[in-house]
Amino acid sequence: MKLVIGNKNYSSWSLRPWLLMRQAGIAFEEIKVRLSTPDFDAVVARHSPAGKVPVLVDGDLAVWDTLSIAEYLAERFPEKQLWPAERDARALARSVCAEMHAGFGNLRSQMPMNATAMLPGLGWNAAVQRDVDRIAAIWTDLRARFGAGGPFLFGAFTIADAYFAPVVSRFATYGTHLPDEAKRYADFILALPAMQAWIADAREERDFIVADEPYRLAPDRADAIIINH
Numbered sequence: 001m002k003l004v005i006g007n008k009n010y011s012s013w014s015l016r017p018w019l020l021m022r023q024a025g026i027a028f029e030e031i032k033v034r035l036s037t038p039d040f041d042a043v044v045a046r047h048s049p050a051g052k053v054p055v056l057v058d059g060d061l062a063v064w065d066t067l068s069i070a071e072y073l074a075e076r077f078p079e080k081q082l083w084p085a086e087r088d089a090r091a092l093a094r095s096v097c098a099e100m101h102a103g104f105g106n107l108r109s110q111m112p113m114n115a116t117a118m119l120p121g122l123g124w125n126a127a128v129q130r131d132v133d134r135i136a137a138i139w140t141d142l143r144a145r146f147g148a149g150g151p152f153l154f155g156a157f158t159i160a161d162a163y164f165a166p167v168v169s170r171f172a173t174y175g176t177h178l179p180d181e182a183k184r185y186a187d188f189i190l191a192l193p194a195m196q197a198w199i200a201d202a203r204e205e206r207d208f209i210v211a212d213e214p215y216r217l218a219p220d221r222a223d224a225i226i227i228n229h
Helices: 012-024 040-045 066-076 087-102 105-110 126-149 159-173 180-191 193-205
Strands: 002-005 029-032 055-058 061-064
Touching: 002 012, 012 066, 012 159, 012 193, 055 066, 061 066, 066 087, 066 159, 087 126, 087 159, 105 126, 126 159, 126 180, 159 180, 159 193, 180 193
Parallel strands: 002 029
Antiparallel strands: 002 055, 055 061
C-alpha cells in the first residue's frame, strides 16, 4: 500500500492516517507531495480525483478523505482492532472522530499546524478557547470511562487517537493550557515514537508556506518560519 501525504510540518490531515498505520504496524510506502507548489494539483491528481492529500492507494484502489481511509483500514485489517471492540465504545469513538473531522473551525483557522514551531499564545481568542475546552472535555471524559484499559482514549490505541494527534501537535506549538488529565494525554501522544518520527521528518523539510498573519518564531528554528506577505 502507498500513502500520499503533504508536508509533515503543515499537513494535519496527512498525519492522521500516517500515524494510524505506523502505530498499528501496517506497512506502507510513503509518497510526499509538497504543498503550495505549482505541480501539487497535477501530482495528486495521479492518485486521487479529489485532488487533495492524504490518499491511500491499495493496488488499483485509491481511497481519499481521512474518515474513509480509517474505515477502509479497519475493514482491511480487522485483527488490528482499530475501532474499540465494545459496541458503545465504538459508537463513541466514531462520534468524536466525526466531530473532529467536521468541527473546531476556529482552532483550525487560528492555530494552523506547524509541527516544528514554538508559537506560545499566538492565535488565541475566546472562540478558539471554546474549541480547546470542548476537546479537553472529550479527552477527559473518555479517559475517565476507558482509562483503566490503557493510556489511550479508549484504553488501547484506536482511530480516535490518530484523529486527535494533529490537535496534540497544535497544542504543543501554541503552548495551549490544558486541564491536568487532558495534558497528560496530550503529552503521552506527543511522546509516541511515531509522533516523534513525524516531527523529526518535519524538521528536515525546511519548506516555507506563505501565511496571511505574522508569526513569532523560536529564535533557533529557521526551518519553522512561516513567511508573511
